[in-house]
Amino acid sequence: MSTTDSVDSNSAIKRSSDTTSQDSIAQNFTESSPENGEIQSVEDGEDALEQLRVLLLGNGISHLENQMGNMQGSLNKVEHVLFDSQELLDRLVPIGVELISREISESRDEMCDVLAPIIDRLIYERGKEDLESMGEAISLALPSAIQAQIESSPETLARVLGPEISAAIRTQMDLKHGAIAEAIAAEMGEAIQRQIELDRDVMVDALYPIIGGTINKYLQEVINDINEKVSDSLSPEGIKRKVRARMQGVSEAELILRESSRFSARAAFLIHKESGLVIAEAQSEDAESLESDMLAGMLTAIRSFAADCVIADDGGSELNEIEYGSSRILLEVAGYCYVAVIASGEVPKVYLHKLRNTFGSLVQNYRKEISEFEGDLGTVPEDVTTRLSWLIEQGSSKEKKNSDDKESFPVVTWALGGIGVAIVGLFGFFSYQNYRVNQLETAAIESVAQDPTLGLYNLTAALDGDRMVMRGRVPSDNLRILAEHRMTTAVGAIDDGIAVDNQVRAVNVPPNPTAVAAEVHRTIQLFNQREGVNLDPAYRLRYDPASDTTQGEVTVNGSVGAVPVSEVRSALATIPGVDQVVTNLEPIMPKIGTRLYFSVGSANVVTIDRQVKLTPISNLLKRSPQVRLKIIGYSPSDETGGGQGLALERSRLVRQDLIERGIAPNRLEAEGRVGVPEDVTATSPDWAGRSVAFQAIP
């Protein structure tokens, strides 16, 4: 079909190019005509030639020309088709498939060689374009591909997939919860079993923490139970238990343990000793029914085995009990039969007594029937079964209580009655005591709790005999004393026989550093207001390796003036949070500009000077006790009658005056100099040199 189509379209193109080629030929003729018209003679000759040609060939030539024209047209068409790619494509597509398939069938290997280098690229590109259809295409082959790979080299596949398996499982776990578990579950038991076979110890080690934990948990529950019982030891239940313990002659602990693992009898069997056949049985309705015949047989076999192999030496010994976990089988043996009670929990002694009594009377009453028992239950009296049932009832936890009370009724009644009276009396006494204790303790605690400075601290008070013991912590000693005072007052108001035992401790509460710094600053400000004082404090927290604590340290720089350094130090040291004070102070002494002047050759202090000048000085000295005073007497070298002696006399007299005013002599130093004070110059009046000057010294 496709071949036919292509032929048709070829001829169509041929036809259209026919017309084009004819036009171009006509044009050629028109263009060449003027050249032809120039030489007439030649034309004439040509005409003759033409005529000759017509004569010889007829119209054949022109026909040939037409044919050539047509061929030219066809060539043009082919050229067009070859150079127009779209056109070429349109033509090649229909036959392309056939070409390729023919190529594949004829030369398969060459085709492979050609396609091989790009086939991966092809797949990749295609995959990028349409992943889904590519996936669909490959998916068909995938299973068999994997299958083939598994068969040919399983190790390679394992190596490839190995690292991703765990991730894949995890992903699946996220996607569908429980699916993996479901898949593995079936094999789990088998796997564990296999592992146990391979290496038992590893399995034991692996499971140990869990099993240990389970046991721990169980024990914890029992211990909790016991704890509860111990803690309610003063409750009616607890007192009852104490009485019961006394009466049963067991320790209270044992009784508690029994209560924690409550005894209950599940089944009782009367078994023929030799054959192991069941003579009579009774089973609790609460529990699942036991296979009595098999159980009796096996028990008998175990008994026999134990009798023959384990305790053969001592003919009288019998197996009394078989324990398994918290359950046990109690065995009581007589001549021809034995009774087996299957029970759980600790067996109360009372129950053992009942069991023995019942069994004893059974054996006594029905010796003949039991010894002649041949496996026919019809020969067993009904009473035997009834008594076994009674044993089960006695062993069930519900019934046990009632029967206990019933049996020991008179003694318990009297004991409880007596105890009851005592309890009522004690109760009254204790209630009053309790009330009084409560009242005192409440008052004591409230007294401190309501105090604004103490309310912050959690102080407790507990009455111990006639002492009110006060405990807690406060940040300072004065708060401790205050608390004691408050409590003493409050307690004394109720009962003045109660003494307060102050066990409150004053502890060093680390103060807020900002508050401490502010307080330091405020204190220093007070000092700075004094004359000659200019202090600059710095507060910081410092780790002290010696005491292994943080210490607040204040460093003070500047001049302390006349104020004693110790005063600054002690003032700072009283601030809570300041543990250490470092001072770096220069004591700047007050400048005393006062001078006394004297007449020539005289050492007498003028009266007015005594009042006006020496009084302030003496006041200054009184105000600043740390300041000492140097009194320097001058006598100019040209003074008539002057000299060292006069200079000293002047200062000595002033000193004497100050001593008389109450200044300690050791604070006053007198000195005489021949000459004038430094500030007195040659231009100064000559009296300025006859003087006494003062200098404050530390």
Added chain:
Amino acid sequence: MAKVSKKICLVGDFGVGKTSLIRRFVDRQFDDRYLSTVGVKISRKLVELDPSLPDIATSEVQLLIWDLEGRNKFKAIVPSYLQGARGAILVADISRPGTLRSLEEHLDQFCTINPKSKVMVALNKADLLNEGLPIDTSSLKAVDDHSQVVKRYFTSAKTGDQVDDLFVRLTYQMLRS
């Protein structure tokens, strides 16, 4: 009607097929793997009886079958396991003459403990007879003549041949005694 139970024991050397006989009778199964019985194993089987028989008072009996660990040269049967049995099946392996010879010893032990009981003798693995195994029963004379021995059977736990007869016959005998 009250339930009647009887204890019977299977006695014989190790590996004669005591457990297999019981398994065939109780579970209707056979397995030719050999599993040694340790100590004792007890099985139970209810045997229905023909009520038309005049001397049988009950319509069914529960057999408690004690499968005892086979005796070997290191270990004797625990005598107390045999106590209280109303019947016994002595088992021997026809392919092992030694097991036939020790039947007498087993019989003596059992009958000393249970002088009123009935005893059946099972010569087991009878299927091997079809394969042309010769058998010498001359050593069984004393056993056959014993007053408590009821009957001797050729049994095969493998094919089930005579197994039911063996147990049921013993049951009837126990009830009649």
